[in-house]
Amino acid sequence: MKRVAVVGAGLTKFVRRAKETPKELAWGATKAALDSAGLKLKDVDAVVHGTAPDAFDGIHMKGEYLSEASGGFNKPYLRCYVGGGTGVFAPIEGWFHVASGMFDTVLCVCEEKMSTYQPHPQGAFLSIFDQFTERPLKPNLLWIFALEMNRYMQTYGLKLEDIALASVKNKKNALDHPSAQVAKAVTLQEVMNSEVLAWPVHRLMVSPVSDGAAAVVLMSEEKARKITDKPVWIQGVGWNLDTAYWTNRDLCFPEYVANAARMAYNMAGIREPRKEIHIAEPYDPFAYKELHHLEGLLLCDKGKAPEDLAMGRFDREKGSLPSCPSGGLLGVGNPIAAAGMMKICELFWQLRDEAGHRQVPGKPERGVAQAWGDLMQVGTVVVMGRN
């Protein structure tokens, strides 16, 4: 297998409702990523596109619709989709392309425009539930998160206050992110006093509805060495899917994330992730999810992430393992596939010392990004490093 480098990254702003079309958003991120690498579209051999349900846009075969905007026109092009896990799966697909030796330069683009769906994009998720046993009960998407969060809290006896701190941290980190949609200095009390949507989930513990796009450029080692002296390497990739019978397994621990993490760490030669990973960008659509995923990534003991958070372990400036230095989905926003890809962009900038005010101190050597999706089912993991 060939070594694969990330050589460029680009983002649009994340906003509640964008004036731009999905194509215009995808174009913005794609052009920004190419520009950052000093490349033109003619330098690109193949394109991977990630975008979540067609139902958001009401456009069937959205990948094809978006192909020109992602530079996929007259090139080997494919769309990948694993629900919310898509944003970290798209660069894994891109990695296949380059690691296999088939292509030298591959663009990976993720776009999501959720706001088109009326009256609320949550409606696009209603058909993920089983049509015989669940949909007749008229479930909404908040339920599964609330059910999982409650199971997590009850199993380990967790305090809601400790979980709510994830919202405080991420919204604050996002104040330094130029793409951020819901960055804010909020207090723990404000999060705790925000409206209860579906107990134990409160309004400020949920990421927003967003429109946006993100892109990275991947390159083979030979080519990357010629255009940059700061390539960031994809050291390991992992992905794993659990059964759709989500009511037949214990939701307190995401075993599929742990399986994906083990696969990625093994490829990266990591034996002690808690010592060898210096930055984490776990998927945080809800406050508890960041913590649940830090445990799935084997970076905390089971049920201990909330306590670690309260002790400051995940602080960007002073923590021993900064988590979501970008501001995450809770602060930057959650245009589904683009949100996961935003995390890959963040590791790229952090590992090149180009993250500006968000820069994690101490020259971090290695980071992990993770996304999650489907019926609490899929984990996608990428390990990136300077060497």
Added chain:
Amino acid sequence: MIGTTARREEIVSRKVLTFTDEPKAHYAWDCGEAMGRYLQELKKGKLIARKCHKCQRVMIPPRIFCEKCFRDTDEWVYVKDTGRVNTFSVCFVTWDMKRIKKPQIPSVIEIDGASKGMGFLHMIHCPDWKKVHVGMKVKAVWKPKGKRQGAITDILYWVPI
């Protein structure tokens, strides 16, 4: 940077144009072997599961193949219409984020007689939702016989026992 916020008043006043359509899609899902029997039994007021003789799991909802052993399941097994709350929520909003006066209590209920941890999604009815807790014993309340349709909603909800 691309990504410009469109404000509601700009859209309502048609200063920023939008175009609307309502694609309609209608489906009729065939139930298959396992789900077909499951729904027929619901109509009779019974819960039925499938057992795999290799791993000995009693599975609900039932399936014709065991996904762990990757072989046919072997036997139909009736299970009880009682169980325990595995997890629950108390939901105060609709899917389009409107407040509801009487909160809904969705729950994963582990079914007595099925293998440990085997449950399904259903609703709890409890006037004081603060009394609902993980591990609580519950029992199904069925629709009257003549009104059942062979659907998961033939169980109205579950109440504490």
